[in-house]
Amino acid sequence: MKTLKNLCIIQARVGSTRLPGKVLMRIGGRTVLELVLARAKAARSVSEAAVVTGVGRENLPIVKLCSALGIRVFCGSEADVLDRFYQFAKLERPANIVRVTADCPLLDPRVIDRVTAAHSRSGADYTTNTMPPTFPDGEDVEVFTFQALEKAWRLSRLPSEREHVTPFIRKHGRMFRLCSVRNDRDLSGKRWTLDGPADMRFVSAVYRAFGGRKIFGMPEILRLLERRPDLEKINGGIARNEGYIKSLREDRLRGGRRP
Numbered sequence: 001m002k003t004l005k006n007l008c009i010i011q012a013r014v015g016s017t018r019l020p021g022k023v024l025m026r027i028g029g030r031t032v033l034e035l036v037l038a039r040a041k042a043a044r045s046v047s048e049a050a051v052v053t054g055v056g057r058e059n060l061p062i063v064k065l066c067s068a069l070g071i072r073v074f075c076g077s078e079a080d081v082l083d084r085f086y087q088f089a090k091l092e093r094p095a096n097i098v099r100v101t102a103d104c105p106l107l108d109p110r111v112i113d114r115v116t117a118a119h120s121r122s123g124a125d126y127t128t129n130t131m132p133p134t135f136p137d138g139e140d141v142e143v144f145t146f147q148a149l150e151k152a153w154r155l156s157r158l159p160s161e162r163e164h165v166t167p168f169i170r171k172h173g174r175m176f177r178l179c180s181v182r183n184d185r186d187l188s189g190k191r192w193t194l195d196g197p198a199d200m201r202f203v204s205a206v207y208r209a210f211g212g213r214k215i216f217g218m219p220e221i222l223r224l225l226e227r228r229p230d231l232e233k234i235n236g237g238i239a240r241n242e243g244y245i246k247s248l249r250e251d252r253l254r255g256g257r258r259p
Helices: 032-042 057-069 080-091 109-122 146-155 159-163 169-170 196-208 217-229 229-233 242-254
Strands: 006-011 047-053 073-076 098-103 126-128 142-145 178-180
Touching: 006 032, 006 080, 032 047, 032 098, 047 057, 047 080, 047 178, 047 217, 057 073, 073 080, 080 098, 080 146, 080 159, 098 109, 098 146, 109 126, 109 142, 109 178, 142 146, 146 169, 159 169, 159 242, 196 217, 196 229, 217 229
Parallel strands: 006 047, 006 098, 047 073, 126 178
Antiparallel strands: 098 142, 126 142
């Protein structure tokens, strides 16, 4: 069996504290998850795009949607997302995993290609455009080898390391070869992700502005926001990476115990 070069794994779940069911909400007639899948599949460097979700019954609509779309879907641990990724990836053992999340319906396929190209050139174990963040929140891409994922799965202990998949790799630069992709200018203050109701209003407004276009990228969105600066006021002032920050607080409360 031929090994996949770059398997894109999209993590998705129905449960969400701030915006329940967001991945199944519709924008322009399509669910958020469909939008993210279309963008991941449009990346030239991606061999296949698949979805991993939790085993809870509430995630059955995700399974049904993926089945209807002909997308592979894997159901794993609800809390241990690192284990969920690993258990699916080890079935295929791809050369690299491209990790994106289902709350990024404005993700530019060319950003995925840029990060995977840097990963290939550098020979790194892990490559990202979030260390430090210089792209808009919602353009986050991580690429890592299967071997790096397996090592992180074996050695990670903290709850935050299990819930967010890659913190162990990022924190152990002596153990892994890390590569950072930076944008030409710092756009990290821009918020294009989908985490709460205000984000949904912003993303929906951006899609309406592009009419029926399925794929539009970061340069096109920037030009739109230059013409329509009012759009950024919709969801401005929200902190980046609130979910991970919450997990770090839980690390301290649990005394660093593995879930």
